[in-house]
Amino acid sequence: MSFVPGLGIVKGMALTLRRFFEPKVTVRYPEVQADIPPKFRGRLQLLYDEYGTIKCETCFQCAQACPIECIDMGGIDTKGRYHVHWGAPETYGERREESALRRSGRPVPDPAYARFEAIDLGPVDAVLDEHDHDPAHMLAILEGTQAAYGYLPVAALKRISHRTGAWYATIYGTATYYRHLRFKAPGDSLAAADAAARRPGDAAYLDALTTAIGRRVQ
Amino acid sequence: MDKALARRLEARFGSTLTGPVRQRHDETEIRIAASEIPEVLRALHDEPEFGFELLADLAGVDTGEVMQVVYHLWSVTSPDWLRVIADGLPREAPRAPSVTFLWKGAEWLEREAYDMFGITFEGNRDLRRIFMPPDYTSFPLRKDFYLADDAARSPGAGVRHMERTHEPTNTPGAERTRRVRT
Amino acid sequence: MTVVGRTWNRLTLPGKIVFTVVPVLVVLAVAAVVAIALVGETVLEILGANLPIVRFVVAATAILLMTIPTAFLIIYMEMKGIALMNLRIGPDRVGPFGSLLSVVHGLKVLMKEDFTPTGADPTIFTLAPVVVYLSAVMALLVIPFGPGLFGVDMNIALLYFFAIGGLTVVGLLMGGWASFNKYSLLGGLRSAAQIISYEIPLTLSVVGVLLLAGTMSLNQLVQNQAGWFTDWYIWQQPLGALIFFIAATAEANRTPFDLTEADSEIVAGFATEYSGMRFGFFFFAEYVNVFIVSALMVTLFFGGWNAPFPFPATSLALDPASLGIGLLILIAVVPVVATLVFAAPFWLLRPTWPAWYGLVIGFVLFNLVAVAAVAGWAYISFDWVAGLVWFLAKTYFFVFVFVWMRGTLPRVRIDQLMNFAWKWLMELAFINIFITAGAILVVEALRSGS
């Protein structure tokens, strides 16, 4: 602070007046757009190689590494065998559980079954053993489970998911697609018979079709 | 590593230490019982041979079996950070003496440790929750407080109910429902 | 019917009032025109007999209407000026160089919901902006804009001005109290303390001028300062002018004394709970106040509407009416000819351009020249035009100084503010009065002695 009262104020005002006439720094946004740095991380974007095919091999490394779990992806796995999927689960915890399983490798206690009604998992395991824990035989496994329990208990589905390695989402989707698979114990035998009759490939159904169309259906 | 500091510490606090003095990188670590906190820290703070005048950090730790209060100190007499671990606080009712008589600024650090671990610091004049809402009853940084998505340690789907694992008896207002004051 | 009914139900209460009143007003205006056409003579005679009343009504209306563009202009100046000082561009989208942005802001404020908080006192809450705004407009009534251009020529105009200026604080207090908000309350009380304190140095600082001039009529004060710019009171009253300027800044609640609406401390002070046009009134009143204190500064110390140098008494002696039918012909012919004349160089020198480019440029140039010519003619021929030009130029210079200060200075604290008023400004104002009085005595003694 100077000895002359008000000199600092005058200096400041001189500065602002000088700046009044200086060139401005504003970027006029819609007309002029700022450069985006080459390592900009604001947008997720798949890269293409020189032949125009997507470089992404669906290895899920990015999805695993993403701390906020915003990456959701699906595709054919690296050997071209299965359709694989990451994300969009029914519950948030479901996804984390699987990701943690894959990543850490340590034994993961899975008390999830406790949240559902306690069932005897022996029949499911038997069905799974019968089908060699192969997720490709999912429909057969599910039908076997339904035959064992009369319906599909959620705990059994979780068990199937856990043992076969298939996504719970996939199993659930499979189970909901086929109308003869049900999630509740059949209360009405007529409805059950009706549901069973609608199964594609069912004998009665095929008979009915054969009589209707007049020839054997493949 | 400051070997001289380790020797001085052993000479001064020989029997008070509950474990050997450990040194790694630029840190020296001693372990004491929680009841010894005032004496040891006062000695470290006041005695010119130590002169640890700056409290760099105060942290609560839940090891799963016991609770700890960890102090990090800095002094001109040593190139090391000094870590004082007050060990062996029972998880059911962890209590430790406050160090606000040495560092008044430890008040909020202790409030934070209380908020997150439920460690009661005796002698802190204003020990109440600092981050969590006042009617909150559990202590989030304890190891038995599971996150909803903590897959490695908890059931797969949400575990919101775990928030009420701890119902400390001394939390005022826990029995009251919160209502808007008009 | 349903459409009309639905629309009607969607209107707010002010909307309903406006949509009822405006058609009635239009009908009444048309009726008035018809009535004047029918019984015009009689009405004119009655009006002519009561000329002062007519003059007052016209002046009041004109001033009321004038405040709106004034506020718009000052708001634009502030937005643009501070932006330029901040090395920003500022408003540049609406209108040329963004000059219509303040108008758009005004429209936006009109269309916003007019909200009264629960617990507020609705009557006082609604009246507060009116009081503030009207006190600003009323103060404008006595300011001489030019020779003969003033609302009322009171002999106690200055006293009236300060009295009305003190009314502002009532409005701010009302707003602060009725808002049912502690920030508003603090703002209202701050404004009361601040404005009442600064009234004293403000009033005392002009006593020196009054001693010199011997009159309180602003019109007379301006006429006293006619001649060269050395005749302005600023040279005889520099201290008084400085005190007046500082105190007026505080009166107008401007930076660095804008404690009443200190946004970083008490959110928006008395205006925290206001929205819509009620806030708009506060906002307008603030900028009208800036204009008023600048105008008074100019009137008292910077010669009012006087030019800084006596303009040579030229007269064009051009009365357009005397041209008779020639004027009509000129109006018909000159624009075309001038446009062609101005366009000709572009046609000749830029043969690649389309012809209408030249025509447009020529037309614009002709308009510029015509406006300049008419303005010059008006400036020379009419005193009041010249006076108005000088007055507005000086006033807006001081408005710019206010903007400039706002762009530069931080805010003072409330105790510093009060200390400054009571311990410095007031003492300095008293010293100023004593020195002025003493000097007048000495000069008179010398004159009578010699």
Place this chain on the structure above:
Amino acid sequence: MTTESRHASADDPRVLLDEQVGVFEPVPPYPPRTEREAEFYTLRDGEMFINIGPHHPSTHGVLRVVMKIDGENVVDLDPVLGYLHRGVEKLCENADFHHTIAYMDPLEYIASLFCEWPAVMAYEKLLDVEVPRRAEYIRVLTGELNRISSHALAMGFHALDLGGLTPILYSFIERDEIVEMLASITGQRMLFNYFRIGGVNGDLNHDFMSRLGTWMSRATTQIEANTGLLNENEIFVRRNRGLGTIDSQTALRMCWTGPNLRATGIPFDIRRAHPYSVYPELDFDIPTRSEGDALARYLLRIDEIKQSLRIIDQCLHEMPDGPIMAKLPRLLRPRPGRAFAAVEGPRGEYAIYAVSDGTDQPFRFRIHDPSFLHLQSFNLLMEGRLIADWMAINASLDPIMGGVDK
């Protein structure tokens, strides 16, 4: 028509009963938990509460302060934290070591690098990793740039909280230059996420170097000119001189660090007091001031900017060639152990205390933030002050609520 139903809504003031309309007092609806709280929430004659924040123009985020005022005088105040509490420590204990670095950035959103730095330092100690020297130099270089941008902003906000509109924009011009520079190597303008365990993510590039060169050539004069707006301004100086004074011993007892502590005369700077990275090889001073008031804290930041410019200059001259990342496996499983790392940030000591239990996630992850400790001194600093002084003191302490609330 729907008129009736509109008026019956609970939002309509006409249906509110009189007893529902009352003054909101921020008194908590539960019995006081401590004596201090009971004392604070007891009003004497002529006093009232005023609630500053959590949404207030000058609380630098979501700080809430309940003030007990008597007219304009502040009798007592009680900061209320937790409005930005995200439980970062818990999140980090459930994320793997690489993930935790991403959680560090928003803690210190003005100078992000300074919260990443202690985290990676602590992990490097746990893993016994040697960081390449070029990486260390890059860390120092970017860190000091970030410090300048933070200090520049602190100066601008100080003026803004005192009602000055312009300095903040001049500050932002400097900050924007620096942030653009850092964006060209890190990819982001604000949350850089640049430091990695064992190095940095990406080498310096041409864009960065050319921008830095242009900026360095005019930085000193530019900052000097900008400070001219405030340093001599009578209003600014008078409002800050003697405000929020604290003596050095009290500051130590309040666990202050950083520029706020150095403004009381104690030259405690972790870069010198407990050297890390390549700071021992660099030549710079630790500016101190003895007044301990708001003005001293403000002026000290300007001095620090000059020292940071010196450091940047030396870094550019002595930058070695070489790798920028140590060789590390993707999945980190450090041996069980404890590590404490602290760095000198623009606000003081940022420290991380990390405990590893041999898995890929930290067992305990403690974040120490200096602003948290500075904020608790409000009662001391506001002894007999006015409401407007709180804004100045708060601005001079320069807190960042992201780190305070964790």
